[in-house]
Amino acid sequence: MQSTDDVLVSYNPANGDEIGRVRMTSCQELDRIVADARAAYRDSGWQSLLPHKRALILHAVADGLTAEKESLAKLQMRDNGKPMGECLGMVDSAVGTFRYYAGVCETLETDVTPSRGDYVSFTVLEPYGVVAAITPWNSPLMNDATKVAPALAAGNAVILKPSEDSPLLAPELMRIAREAGLPQGQLQVVQGRGADIGAALVEHPDVRMVSFTGGTVAGRVIGRTAGERLIPAALELGGKSPHVVFADADREHAIAAVVAGIFGSAGQSCVAGSRVFIQHDIYDEVLERIVERASALRVDFPDVDGVEMGPLSSLHHRRRVIDFVDRARTEGGRILCGGQIPDDPRFAAGAFYLPTVIDGLSPRSRTCQEEAFGPVLVALPFDDEIDLVEKANDTDFGLACGIWTENFKKAWRIGRALDAGSVWINTYKQSVTSTPFGGFKDSGIGREKGIDGLRLYAQVKSLYLGLHEQPMKIAK
Numbered sequence: 328m329q330s331t332d333d334v335l336v337s338y339n340p341a342n343g344d345e346i347g348r349v350r351m352t353s354c355q356e357l358d359r360i361v362a363d364a365r366a367a368y369r370d371s372g373w374q375s376l377l378p379h380k381r382a383l384i385l386h387a388v389a390d391g392l393t394a395e396k397e398s399l400a401k402l403q404m405r406d407n408g409k410p411m412g413e414c415l416g417m418v419d420s421a422v423g424t425f426r427y428y429a430g431v432c433e434t435l436e437t438d439v440t441p442s443r444g445d446y447v448s449f450t451v452l453e454p455y456g457v458v459a460a461i462t463p464w465n466s467p468l469m470n471d472a473t474k475v476a477p478a479l480a481a482g483n484a485v486i487l488k489p490s491e492d493s494p495l496l497a498p499e500l501m502r503i504a505r506e507a508g509l510p511q512g513q514l515q516v517v518q519g520r521g522a523d524i525g526a527a528l529v530e531h532p533d534v535r536m537v538s539f540t541g542g543t544v545a546g547r548v549i550g551r552t553a554g555e556r557l558i559p560a561a562l563e564l565g566g567k568s569p570h571v572v573f574a575d576a577d578r579e580h581a582i583a584a585v586v587a588g589i590f591g592s593a594g595q596s597c598v599a600g601s602r603v604f605i606q607h608d609i610y611d612e613v614l615e616r617i618v619e620r621a622s623a624l625r626v627d628f629p630d631v632d633g634v635e636m637g638p639l640s641s642l643h644h645r646r647r648v649i650d651f652v653d654r655a656r657t658e659g660g661r662i663l664c665g666g667q668i669p670d671d672p673r674f675a676a677g678a679f680y681l682p683t684v685i686d687g688l689s690p691r692s693r694t695c696q697e698e699a700f701g702p703v704l705v706a707l708p709f710d711d712e713i714d715l716v717e718k719a720n721d722t723d724f725g726l727a728c729g730i731w732t733e734n735f736k737k738a739w740r741i742g743r744a745l746d747a748g749s750v751w752i753n754t755y756k757q758s759v760t761s762t763p764f765g766g767f768k769d770s771g772i773g774r775e776k777g778i779d780g781l782r783l784y785a786q787v788k789s790l791y792l793g794l795h796e797q798p799m800k801i802a803k
């Protein structure tokens with residue numbers, strides 16, 4: 328991305344070609360867009376549409392995404408450089424999310440609560456009104472769907488703000504939703520930089536709820552504004568997830584998972600397993616094999632068959648990763664592989680970086696504490712369960728973790744002891760729409776996905792239906 332005063336230019340990170348431009352939304356336009364969203368919320372009939380009819384439109388959005396799967400995947404591949412296979416998977420994920428929330432919308436039940444008098448009391452779910460959905464660049468369509476589908480299912484009007492680094496998918500989702508029959512104004516897109524239009528959106532007095540996925544720094548700012556405004560904020564933030572290999576693990580699978588867990592999506596995944604903890608007795612052997620595999624990964628253009636790692640999402644993001652690895656060097660880290668731009672001249676115009684493995688660092692070093700959001704794995708040894716839990720939990724983050732052991736009792740103990748919203752035992756990076764997702768500690772507040780993913784976008788209203796023939800004493 329590059330921006331002039333009012334235009335964002337999107338570049339293909341594989342070769343530097345310009346692939347699209349979008350106009351940034353001005354603050355005046357934002358006022359009009361929020362007013363349109365309010366009007367749609369009040370008057371379009373979406374909110375009062377019976378859930379099974381709302382569900383039909385959500386299914387139609389899924390149909391529209393399916394019909395354009397190939398072209399949407401290609402657009403994302405060019406917008407942020409992920410391998411085509413991953414991009415096709417992201418469209419499938421967005422489709423699945425719309426279908427899932429169509430199902431939840433139709434079947435979600437609320438409560439008849441035990442009465443303590445002559446009345447029936449029960450709850451219903453009411454939408455908030457206008458909801459802001461703010462998303463990052465790493466998986467645009469998938470992250471957009473995770474917010475938009477449940478927020479619409481709950482009856483809200485949604486204003487979606489994609490990242491300035493991947494602005495091209497959100498307008499497509501809006502178009503497809505309109506074509507699927509979603510009323511005008513019910514889903515709108517604003518474009519621009521986070522600190523400008525993003526902040527203005529969160530501060531807007533008619534925005535009644537905000538759902539944010541992105542970095543911890545922006546999450547804190549948004550949480551602060553939402554706190555002052557007394558509106559709910561769901562925050563899905565960063566991670567520095569530990570991936571643990573015990574001596575009794577199935578080594579082949581553990582090693583493959585560690586490599587896929589960090590170098591998939593070139594490490595630009597919130598749940599990337601960016602710290603591998605290997606038990607002392609097997610540390611040298613397992614680390615050597617991880618390094619061997621990482622070095623052999625096929626780094627190539629994202630549309631090439633067999634590519635295992637594409638470029639990073641932009642040249643400026645690669646700059647951040649280069650600086651991160653340079654700092655690891657100054658902290659005393661040993662770069663066991665990667666740590667540089669590939670020297671193949673075919674990649675000269677792209678944002679490529681080699682899979683990097685580092686060891687020899689203190690767990691308290693900044694390299695082991697901060698998120699690189701790139702293909703950088705740090706390796707750390709541990710002695711026993713106590714040592715592992717202490718080291719692995721010694722970070723501000725708590726998004727996810729992976730545990731490899733053949734001993735299920737140990738897996739259970741460690742899974743319960745680690746600070747993480749998602750725990751993967753003898754698997755890694757599974758993420759399905761039906762299972763709640765979110766972080767502990769600085770990795771976020773709230774849970775997306777699952778049935779409660781819809782409740783996130785709704786407020787509970789309690790109603791009492793009086794049954795007494797003479798509920799009040801009437802003065803004669």
Ligand code: NAD
Nearest residue numbers: 462463464489490520521525526541542545563564565597
């Ligand atoms: P970012 O925080 O820089 O930006 C995310 C979005 O927020 C963008 O749309 C940006 O324009 C907007 N934004 C930034 N500052 C804002 C502000 N003050 N007010 C309102 N909006 C603002 O993050 P990024 O670089 O786009 O994405 C990478 C980060 O996202 C990483 O930290 C990664 O771990 C995290 N992430 C988390 C999850 C999750 O589910 N937990 C998923 C994907 C990415």
